[in-house]
Amino acid sequence: MAKHVVIVGGGVAGTIIANLLARGLKEELSKAEVVITMISKDDKHVYQPGFLYVLFDKMRPDELVRDQKSLLSPSIIFHHDTVVGIDPKACEVHTEKGKKFKYDYLVVTTGSRPMPELIPGLKEHGNMFYTLESAIELREKLRKFEKGRIAISMGVPHKCPVAPFEVTFMLDDYFNKKGIRDKVEIMYTYPIGRIHSLEPVAQWGVPEFERRGIKYETLFNMEKVEATKDGIVVHSAEGSSVECDLLITIPPHRGAQAIMDSGISNDGWIPTNRHSLKYEGYENVYVAGDTTNLPISKAGSTAHFESDVVADNLIAEIKEGHPARDYDGKVMCFIETGFDKGTYIHFNYTTPPSPMPPSKMIHWLKLGYNRMYWLTARGVL
Amino acid sequence: MADKVIDARVSFCPGPLMELIAAMKSNPVGTTIEILSTDKGSAKDIPEWLKKVGQEFVGVEERDGYWSIVAKKIK
Numbered sequence: 001m002a003k004h005v006v007i008v009g010g011g012v013a014g015t016i017i018a019n020l021l022a023r024g025l026k027e028e029l030s031k032a033e034v035v036i037t038m039i040s041k042d043d044k045h046v047y048q049p050g051f052l053y054v055l056f057d058k059m060r061p062d063e064l065v066r067d068q069k070s071l072l073s074p075s076i077i078f079h080h081d082t083v084v085g086i087d088p089k090a091c092e093v094h095t096e097k098g099k100k101f102k103y104d105y106l107v108v109t110t111g112s113r114p115m116p117e118l119i120p121g122l123k124e125h126g127n128m129f130y131t132l133e134s135a136i137e138l139r140e141k142l143r144k145f146e147k148g149r150i151a152i153s154m155g156v157p158h159k160c161p162v163a164p165f166e167v168t169f170m171l172d173d174y175f176n177k178k179g180i181r182d183k184v185e186i187m188y189t190y191p192i193g194r195i196h197s198l199e200p201v202a203q204w205g206v207p208e209f210e211r212r213g214i215k216y217e218t219l220f221n222m223e224k225v226e227a228t229k230d231g232i233v234v235h236s237a238e239g240s241s242v243e244c245d246l247l248i249t250i251p252p253h254r255g256a257q258a259i260m261d262s263g264i265s266n267d268g269w270i271p272t273n274r275h276s277l278k279y280e281g282y283e284n285v286y287v288a289g290d291t292t293n294l295p296i297s298k299a300g301s302t303a304h305f306e307s308d309v310v311a312d313n314l315i316a317e318i319k320e321g322h323p324a325r326d327y328d329g330k331v332m333c334f335i336e337t338g339f340d341k342g343t344y345i346h347f348n349y350t351t352p353p354s355p356m357p358p359s360k361m362i363h364w365l366k367l368g369y370n371r372m373y374w375l376t377a378r379g380v381l
Numbered sequence: 382m383a384d385k386v387i388d389a390r391v392s393f394c395p396g397p398l399m400e401l402i403a404a405m406k407s408n409p410v411g412t413t414i415e416i417l418s419t420d421k422g423s424a425k426d427i428p429e430w431l432k433k434v435g436q437e438f439v440g441v442e443e444r445d446g447y448w449s450i451v452a453k454k455i456k
Contacts, residue, residue: 192402192426192430193430219430221402237434252406267407295388331394350391353394
């Protein structure tokens with residue numbers, strides 16, 4: 001009997017895992033001893049870190065999109081369908097089109113969703129850039145913005161924890177290059193008691209904010225957003241408020257609705273063992289990417305490094321009957337510090353991050369990676 | 382015994398307070414949440430934030446190399 005591996009979700013993690021499995025289990029696939037099936041609600045694959053560059057006219061939207069099927073090894077069976085239910089006891093998933101998929105091994109990589117609607121008024125009065133459409137819409141507003149105050153406010157949790165810094169520094173450069181920075185005030189707010197969750201990054205950021213004239217308020221959790229005759233007012237749970245003419249937001253995120261509807265959790269994240277990356281209590285269910293409930297960054301690089309471990313372990317389980325190695329919490333993120341310099345951080349469960357001084361070289365490396373990402377998705381890089 | 386336990390030990394990013402804020406938002410009123418943190422600062426930062434937003438600080442306990450902080454969502 002063939003072993004059925006079902007992968008739910010075709011984002012970074014799902015796509016890498018599928019392709020690595022197809023390579024590692026080539027012989028088993030050719031003998032029909034293994035069948036790999038991917039179910040994804042999207043038939044397009046979008047390179048999400050590119051949204052930031054679309055926002056500032058540095059990349060064109062069509063550069064960020066590929067057909068999902070074109071990225072997958074031909075030996076992977078692809079279904080463009082939405083999973084609406086996961087039953088780990090019965091080892092089956094159910095889809096919107098009414099299909100039922102039985103599995104021997106399940107990989108859940110359903111990712112996260114920005115949900116501005118969770119904060120009253122945020123969807124109506126805020127602008128995000130975490131989807132292609134919203135990034136294009138905000139790009140047009142920025143093109144027309146000539147004077148006033150821009151507030152940047154984050155919901156919790158959110159993916160890509162370095163994006164708040166990147167968008168703020170790039171805004172500063174954007175208006176400097178337009179020659180109107182003196183007419184634009186930038187106000188940054190952050191949910192915890194420092195300007196970034198990573199302490200060394202926050203320590204580096206404070207003098208940088210001050211040098212660039214970026215104002216900030218910490219311990220600011222958006223509770224309500226409203227429009228007044230003078231602009232937009234963002235109220236925080238901590239009792240303060242910020243007035244602005246344009247609100248740029250990274251909204252709170254949730255996991256997939258199917259996970260919530262299946263009774264797995266009330267926020268869409270799956271309880272995951274931090275080392276094995278298995279759904280707690282289920283030996284044949286792996287979880288990777290934003291979908292885990294692990295207390296680490298929800299980011300493409302996290303998804304990438306977790307995917308390497310999940311694929312290695314699944315291949316070893318199928319070939320040899322046991323997993324190969326543990327995930328060590330590895331995360332590595334580029335941080336654009338404006339239009340021409342960047343830095344990076346890396347850390348894991350035991351080693352704290354230590355940012356390098358920003359340089360042009362790292363910025364160029366990031367621009368290069370933006371074009372090379374498709375090799376990562378194919379499981380090559 | 383808390384309704385929900387968040388193990389944020391050695392969580393450099395997003396960190397224990399961010400994890401607690403997320404849990405406070407996604408759980409119903411009445412939920413008690415225990416957060417485990419290896420960051421000594423959490424034992425001070427978390428109670429301060431709870432007070433600022435009007436949520437209940439139930440208690441803190443130092444254990445073997447980490448802190449257990451319990452909060453209750455009351456509104």
